[in-house]
Amino acid sequence: MNSNNRQFNISRRNSLKFVAGAIGTGILAARAGAELAAPEPAIAQNNVTPQQALQMLIDGNQRFVNNMRQNPNQTLARVTQVAPSQAPFAAILGCADSRFPAEILFDRGVGDIFVCRVAGNVTTPEEKGSLEFGTLVLGAKVLVVIGHENCGAVKAAIEGGELPGQIGSLTQAIKPAVESSKNQPGDKVANAVKANVRLQASRLKDSPVISGLIQEGKLIVKGGYYDLDTAAVEFFDIP
Template sequence: MSKQNPQINLSRRTLFKVSAGAIGTGVVTAGLGSNLLAPEKASAENDISPEKALQDLLDGNKRFVQRRRRNPDQIYSRLLEVAKSQKPFASILSCADSRVPSEIIFDKGFGDLFVCRVAGNIATPEEIGSLEFGSLILGSKVIMVVGHERCGAVDAAIKGAPVPGQIGSLLEAIKPSVESSKNQRGDKLENACKANILAQMRKLKSSQVLSKLIDEEKLIIVGGYYDLDTGIITRVG
């Protein structure tokens, strides 16, 4: 029987740590690309202030409302240009509602917006992680939480009727906003929708990654309320 080589006599725990570290590093590096090692580089290449990024969004919505869309960055050459890398100037956390397509209502195209869509525009851990990536790694300068008029998810949370499957998890995330806005004057649904936008903004700002970028004046987080009838985005918060 041959003697065991002391150089490879690793405990199960040590071997697991070494393997997990190597595998984890490989997966993260492969998944996030070289920008993971130099987030500053990505930000530098996307040289625009947070305020200018926000104004760019609002100007695009104004063109959309006035039926003067330029349809920028929507041609095939732009698709090829951003195929290998992306530097979106803005991120959007919006409702999954089919009537609120971000690139259209903000008059943008390929590579301009980093978009997360989920019913009720709620900031789940996965959505927050995605937006952290969009800002820290890709260099997005503004995050807009976009809620909208007559949101079905918010309406369902107000009514409180039983729902099947995992739909209830969405409504539970919205219920605190329903409760906080219930005594406000005006339309109950609109008030709850706007309160929900503000609540999700607070969740995003509680992120250590995003709050640090805000403190460094590299990012702003704002809210927007979309009117389904006019297409107008109104600032919230």
């Protein structure tokens, strides 16, 4: 009887230890799962200064170029988090070229950048209105117009000639930049691309909404040139 009782007590203690261990493991697993499923902090980073917002783009592009991406705000939790509202820290007018996926090249994620893309990164009334919304209403602190190496729309504007459909409306919007850069030394396409960036950015700055934000110190407007070979973005000032 005593031997049987001892065996029963030992088995009972082992069972309790097993149950306690299982409960503890379950609690740890639940906590870990909760941490993984928790929303990422901060809906967006537009509570920064315009210069800080620009630096975030610069840093993100450098991470991409150096193959050190952090891939922030790219989870399903982030998607759920920003579903009710958005507050991007930056706005971009870029080319529709498939080789310029802005969020990837700046190592950002969902809800971070308000992006308008159109061939030749031209400023149409619709693009201007969209970017007025992105800056005034949504609060983006930096607005960047970005052209890229060997832009097809700029090349077409340089070559001239008749184009089908509405394609010609794009080249017409770019032609003043081509004219202003044609006597510059160096690569004529690169020169025209950068001149076009300045032209389209100046058209955005003509907006009373955007110019008002600049005067209040709430927004800066920059130009950018994207190198297709290196993925690096060169930023420059817009007069």
